Amino acid sequence: MVLSKANILALVLGYPLFTVFWTVVFWTRIAGRYQPTWESLDTRPLPDWYDNAKVGLLIHWGLFSVPSFGSERFWQEWKGGNHKFVHFMMKNYPPNFTYQDFASQFKAEFFDPKEWTEVFEASGARYIILTSKHQEGYGMWPSPYSWNWNCKDVGPNKDLVGELASAVKSYTPQIRFGVYYSLPEWFNPLYELDRKNHSKSNTYVSTKVLPELYSIVRRYQPEIIVSEDDEREPDSYWNSTLFLSWLFNESPVRRTVVVNDRWGSGTFCRHGSYFTCYSAGTLPPHKFERRISLDRHSLGYRREARLGDYLSIYELIASIAETVSCGGNILINIGPSPDGRIPPIMEERLRQVGAWLDVNGEAIYASIPWTHQNDTITRGIWYTKDKDLDRTYAIVLNWPEDCLLFLGAVEPSKETKIFLLGYETPDAKFIRLKFEARLTGITIAFPDMSEVRSKWAWVLVMSGIGPALLL
Known part of the structure; x- marks a missing residue:
């Protein structure tokens, strides 16, 4: 809201001076601020850096990397009775083994964040996104709201998000750091209770989700936040607009942060800095991002993957060209091993992409359709x-x-x-x-x-x- 000269004059003539002063201060403070409504939030311009970046990396790393079988949705598939996953567990683990038991095997002993950033830089990527929490609920940072279900309290005894964020900002400041955060957790009892109440209660959100989102933004200042939902609860259950208005108005990354379009049912392909619903081939009406995984069958690391399961460098470059020509960004997914290494075939593909961009990058970065x-x-x-x-x-x-x-x-x-x-x-x-x-x-x-x-x-x-x- 902007005070007109007529309004200011009316205030001066009709109210005491101190009232006029604080009224002007109040309206000046909220002028240009984004309200917690989609109508207001959708007016925020897309930060230029994201549109110019074109190439990003998504790093799917978590407790699912330990069994490293089938896909990153291992726990859900196993507990849901998928024969492939049930048979794997029966064959390789004792009957009383639980998913939580994988945590002690998640050691990340070879994780070298500086070495990772060297690969990121060689790939030509302009931003990277790390899974801070997948649907399994295991935190990749010492979240005080995770009830010790995080990588500091059980597993590697490291702050994996913090170490990578620090390395990216120290060694590759030209690369933006971001996080992936799943709103739902498959078997969280508080979430299940809220769902039984038909989302009329949101204890899980108020005690877990929102405190973690505020905390991770303040602590690591990610400039991209990729939210994940299951499209079952509305955005009002997640208090999405409340969080995003704070993110765009008050957070330490308010001027540069971008978010995706998964903030509750009804938000997909409707609200967000960029959309993830479009496939390349034609020019869409809104900025979009296309995700491809180096492993055709999984976002997380798989020990049983064969050579033919990985995209070729030709397929990668073709996807980049097609996506960028239509105005989109390409997000290339990799899945590190549980000991903290980027698998050699994935590193090779990323370096090949970077070698191609070294010669041809002017047709990609900061280009327009x-x-x-x-x-x-x-x-x-x-x-x-x-x-x-x-x-x-x-x-x-x-x-x-x-x-x-x-x-x-x-x-x-x-x-x-x-x-x-x-x-x-x-x-x-x-x-x-x-x-x-x-x-x-x-x-x-x-x-x-x-x-x-x-x-x-x-x-x-x-x-x-x-x-x-x-x-």
């Missing part, structure tokens, strides 16, 4: 654009046959110049490519592949071009 997202004539072509300069990028996923590439979406002009990232002279000057205008579109002559530094996919930089009228 072009007029066309993909080329409808030649498959495997995705477009992005520089937001400030006259540069349109074509990400080419397949090397063209006979080194001749036809782009049906591009219309050249007399000022057109085309370069290929990674194709340059010894003194790092880019070499212009030859091209020929067609009735509609353009044909571009590629050099010999051996002369180009890039691998797996290639990026054209085009200036002085426009969208073709006929596709």
